[in-house]
Amino acid sequence: MSPQPPLSVGHKILTGDRATGQLHLGHYVGSLQQRVALQAHNDQTILVADMQGLTDNGNTPAKVAGNILNVVADYLAAGIDPSQTTICLQSGLPALAELTMFYSNLVTIARLERNPTVKNEIQGKGFGRSIPAGFLTYPISQAADITAFQATLIPVGDDQLPMLEQTNEIVRKINSLAGKPILTECQPMLSNMPRLPSVDGKAKMSKSLGNAITLDASDADIAKAVKAMYTDPNHLTVDAPGQVEGNVVFTYLDAFYPDPAFVESLKAHYRRGGLGDGKTKAILTECLQAMIAPMREKRQALIADKQYLIDVLKAGTEKAREESSQTLTQVKQAFGLNIF
Amino acid sequence: MSPQPPLSVGHKILTGDRATGQLHLGHYVGSLQQRVALQAHNDQTILVADMQGLTDNGNTPAKVAGNILNVVADYLAAGIDPSQTTICLQSGLPALAELTMFYSNLVTIARLERNPTVKNEIQGKGFGRSIPAGFLTYPISQAADITAFQATLIPVGDDQLPMLEQTNEIVRKINSLAGKPILTECQPMLSNMPRLPSVDGKAKMSKSLGNAITLDASDADIAKAVKAMYTDPNHLTVDAPGQVEGNVVFTYLDAFYPDPAFVESLKAHYRRGGLGDGKTKAILTECLQAMIAPMREKRQALIADKQYLIDVLKAGTEKAREESSQTLTQVKQAFGLNIF
Numbered sequence: 001m002s003p004q005p006p007l008s009v010g011h012k013i014l015t016g017d018r019a020t021g022q023l024h025l026g027h028y029v030g031s032l033q034q035r036v037a038l039q040a041h042n043d044q045t046i047l048v049a050d051m052q053g054l055t056d057n058g059n060t061p062a063k064v065a066g067n068i069l070n071v072v073a074d075y076l077a078a079g080i081d082p083s084q085t086t087i088c089l090q091s092g093l094p095a096l097a098e099l100t101m102f103y104s105n106l107v108t109i110a111r112l113e114r115n116p117t118v119k120n121e122i123q124g125k126g127f128g129r130s131i132p133a134g135f136l137t138y139p140i141s142q143a144a145d146i147t148a149f150q151a152t153l154i155p156v157g158d159d160q161l162p163m164l165e166q167t168n169e170i171v172r173k174i175n176s177l178a179g180k181p182i183l184t185e186c187q188p189m190l191s192n193m194p195r196l197p198s199v200d201g202k203a204k205m206s207k208s209l210g211n212a213i214t215l216d217a218s219d220a221d222i223a224k225a226v227k228a229m230y231t232d233p234n235h236l237t238v239d240a241p242g243q244v245e246g247n248v249v250f251t252y253l254d255a256f257y258p259d260p261a262f263v264e265s266l267k268a269h270y271r272r273g274g275l276g277d278g279k280t281k282a283i284l285t286e287c288l289q290a291m292i293a294p295m296r297e298k299r300q301a302l303i304a305d306k307q308y309l310i311d312v313l314k315a316g317t318e319k320a321r322e323e324s325s326q327t328l329t330q331v332k333q334a335f336g337l338n339i340f
Numbered sequence: 341m342s343p344q345p346p347l348s349v350g351h352k353i354l355t356g357d358r359a360t361g362q363l364h365l366g367h368y369v370g371s372l373q374q375r376v377a378l379q380a381h382n383d384q385t386i387l388v389a390d391m392q393g394l395t396d397n398g399n400t401p402a403k404v405a406g407n408i409l410n411v412v413a414d415y416l417a418a419g420i421d422p423s424q425t426t427i428c429l430q431s432g433l434p435a436l437a438e439l440t441m442f443y444s445n446l447v448t449i450a451r452l453e454r455n456p457t458v459k460n461e462i463q464g465k466g467f468g469r470s471i472p473a474g475f476l477t478y479p480i481s482q483a484a485d486i487t488a489f490q491a492t493l494i495p496v497g498d499d500q501l502p503m504l505e506q507t508n509e510i511v512r513k514i515n516s517l518a519g520k521p522i523l524t525e526c527q528p529m530l531s532n533m534p535r536l537p538s539v540d541g542k543a544k545m546s547k548s549l550g551n552a553i554t555l556d557a558s559d560a561d562i563a564k565a566v567k568a569m570y571t572d573p574n575h576l577t578v579d580a581p582g583q584v585e586g587n588v589v590f591t592y593l594d595a596f597y598p599d600p601a602f603v604e605s606l607k608a609h610y611r612r613g614g615l616g617d618g619k620t621k622a623i624l625t626e627c628l629q630a631m632i633a634p635m636r637e638k639r640q641a642l643i644a645d646k647q648y649l650i651d652v653l654k655a656g657t658e659k660a661r662e663e664s665s666q667t668l669t670q671v672k673q674a675f676g677l678n679i680f
Contacts (some may be wrong), residue, residue, distance in 0.1 A: 007649055050677060058445030061517065065676025091677045094434035098440045101391055101481070104474030105398030109449075112473060131478060133452060134444030137473050141441070147423050148538050177401065337390060337431045338406025 006310060009041040014151035016047030016090075019067045020057065022313035023074035025288075026196040026205040029255045034155060034191065036079040045086040045149050045320060048072060048313065051097075052090065052141065055134040056125060069309045076213050082312045088320035089313055090145070095324035102331055104137065106173045107166070107236030112136050117162045143167040147174075148324035149182045155189040164188050169302035174196035178334035183327070196255055201248045215295045217305075219289045226252075226285045233278045238276035249280045257287050348529060349381040354491035356387030356430075359407045360397065361413035363626075364552035366536040366545040367679040369595045374495060374531065376419040385426040385489050385660060388412060388653065391437075392430065392481065395463060410555040410648045414555050417639035422652045428660035429653055430485070435664035439484035442671055444477065446513045447506070452476050457502045472587075486663035487514075487523045495529040504528050518674035523667070536595055541570030541588045556636045561628045566592075566625045571617045578616035589620045597627050 015035060017023065023032065033176055048071050068089065075087055090096060112118065118139060134141075139162075146154060146167050154164055163184055171183040198204065198211035205212040211282055213225050229249050235242035244250045244267045251262045266283070269275040302309060320339040332338050353377060357363065363372065365444040378384055388411050393404040408429065412587045415427055430436060452458065456478060462471055474481075479502075486494060486507050494504055506528055538544065538551035545552040553565050569589050575582035584590045591604045606623070609615040642649060672678050 054442070054445045054675065056445075059517075061675040061677075065679075089679065091438075091672065093678065094438055097437035098431075098434055100452050101437045101440065101474065102394070104477065105394045105396075105472050107473050108470045109476050110469040110471075115550070129450040130448045131450075133447050133449055133477050134441065137444065137451050137477065177399075263455075284399060294557055310679060315575060332431065335394065335401040337401075339405075339408060339429065339650060340432060340659070 001004060008038065008153055008244050010151040011042045011154045012149060012151045012184075013038060013042050013155065013189075014047065014146055014149050014186075015042040015044070015155050016049045016052075016145070018053040019048050019050045019064050019071050020053045021063075021067055021207050022070045022214045022216070023078070024205060024214045024281060025252075025256075026198075026212060027074070028215065029196050030157075030191060030193060031155060032075070032078040032080070034079075035085065039081060039084040042153070044084070045088065045151070045323075046075065047145055048087065048089050049093045049145075052138055053130060055138050055141075056127075058132055059136070066098055067091050068077055068163060068313070069303070069306060072309045072313050073299050076302055076309075076312070077215055077295040082316060086319050087313060089317045092314075092317040093148070093228060093321055093324050095321070095328040096141070096144045096148055097174055098328055099148055099324075100137075100141045102144055102335060103140045103170050103174075105135075105153075107140055109136075111166075112139060115162050115166060117159055120159075120236060139163050139166045140170070143170045144188050147171060148327045149320070150184045150327060151186050152184055152325075153189050154186050155191065157195065158190060172336055174331060176277040178230075178330070180333060182330040182337075193255075194214040195205055197230075197251055199225050199229050199248065201246065202279065213288065213292070213294065216299045217288075218296070219293070222288045222292060224283050226281050226288065229281065229284075229318070232281075234269075235277065239273050240268045241273040242275070242277075244270055251278065252284055253287070255256075256291060342386050348378065348493055351493040351531075352489060352491045352524075353378060353382050353384040353493045353495065354387065354486055354489050355384070355495050356389045356392075356485070357411055358389050358393040359390045359404050359411050360393045361403075361407055361547050362410045362554045362556070363418070364545060364547060364554045365596075366538075366552060366569045367414070367590075368418060368555065370497075370531060370533060371495060372418040372420070374416070375425065376421075378495075379421060379424040382493070384424070385428065385491070385656075385663075386415060386420065387485055387660075388427065388429050389485075390431045390476055395472060396467075397480075398472055398474070409643070409646060410651070412649045412653050413639050413642040416642055416649075416652070417555055417635045422656060426659050427439075427653060427656040429657045432606075432654075432657040433488070433661055433664050435661070435668040436481070436484045436488055437669060438668055439488055439664075440477075440481045442675060443480045443483055443510050443514075446510060447480055449476075450478060451506075453507060455479055455502050460499075468502055473566050479503050479506045480510070483510045484617060486526050487511060488572065488667045489660070490524045490663075490667060491526050492524055493529045494526050495531065497535065498528075498530060501528055514671060514674055518670070522670040522674060533595075537570075537588050537591055539565050539569050539588065542631055553628065553632070555632065556639045557628075557632055558636070559633075562628045562632060563625050566621050567627065568625075569621065570621075575617065579613050581613040582610045582615070582617075589617065589624050590626055593620070593627070596631060597623075 048068055050064050057063050143164050168185045171185050174183050177183045200211045231247045231249055232243040257263045388408055390404050397403050482503050508525045511525050514523050515521045540551045571587045571589055572583040597603045
């Protein structure tokens, strides 16, 4: 198990996931574990981002709608406690759309097109000139999400820093219009955890690419995925020295094996020769199976009780609606539109 | 008084005005009279478009906020009857923002940039590359306005036809996603009335340019405006033949004088010579003073009773909230997001 960053306390934290697929070990190690650790000592809101999921799935909305409860089940299975963390649905919060409309008047198209994260994503998705308007403008919508909850701390990868810059620009403009600080600037909480590679060591991990281990993977799924894992292509016999860097099995052992000293001893053995991939993969398989089994069982029970998942999401959404409406009222006041 | 187009009946009509200034005679002849005529036999909703007003006034919101009740007073003074017409405030209708978010995923930036109306306006406003996102995307927001009320007939100038095309494109996409016709395509109701020129015959009429006669203009304001009116610059003596075309005094007489035959006789006289501008202007002044006096008085009484204006707008907004929420529910269903 990798060392965790020192825990933040007393913050208003906003995180979330696009509801476009089941969560997997990449999410677990990259964010879910952190959220579980943070929830007791912070005011944490998790947004199931269905609206953001639609920004590049406008014509395939079932991909989003069909994954909302999957994501909620993943949260609960991973240890998110709805009595400590507010889990809410983006499309259930009208204030987010309204704030987006207000903020859209304060951000230029040129500014959006300069956003390096969006630029990369537009390239990556091959939109060309056919970018949906909602996709180009989603940093404005993210600013609405963050400010609606007056979030002070946002766990992000460093590729998301431009989003927070954009948010804080909007915060300053609104506060200047209001003549007083009604919105709070946010700070990034950067993870010290490198992105977990996919099983094949190549593309981004994703269930649809078949290179991810989901939180409900069976023992057989796990064994199969680890068996297919990319190691050191030059490590041709057990006796030969092997390379640990870029060897996905060791990256996963670093991320998940509970005893780091043991992993270090395995690495040394592998480097000097005499340790086969079969053996390292067996150790990893067993470790992942032991870790995932209780999540899988919890998740299966949750998915069998859809109404419970809906109730959890509904309760969280109602709480979030209250909070986000308060922010909207203040922003409307800043624009002078508190007529009723 | 110019002939009115044959009256439409039984339609759901949506119209509105950006809340960025008092209304003036251009609005009166271009739309207010028509709305008064339509209200008895159609289901008419008028949107006070404060959110759209912000799309190019994001940094000067007081210009919008300060004109909302002015516009409501103008409506009532001009004869809009709140028991027949729903007068509502755009920012008071969350469903419009939510529909805009949904539709934004179905319209590309390239499509928005091709919109000739928006193209012209961007040029006219000198935005260059600094177009606010909300301005480029306002055709999507207009589609939200129109579809939220399932409007079938939209009174527009022909410069607004591209907006209705965009709206109907969105309608077809949503209906295709839903697998059934949940939204209604709209049709333009083109006015046969040419745009009323400004007093100086040059720029667009606008109170801030000082070339418009507002609905609360005093007799002195009217006399002064008509005195400054552009006529025929080559009509140097009373005896000389004058030109009627492009002569703003005659355009206004055509638009407002109750007896068209008398205006025709004036035109003939002016053309053959012997009719001075002093005389035609006196006739127009008297005509406009007689027409505006009752509106001005009604408007002054209304503006003195702000709470009444707020009550009218609030009641209309509540009714409109009901209607627009129903449409939102159906659109959310089309996207599969009716989880609660």
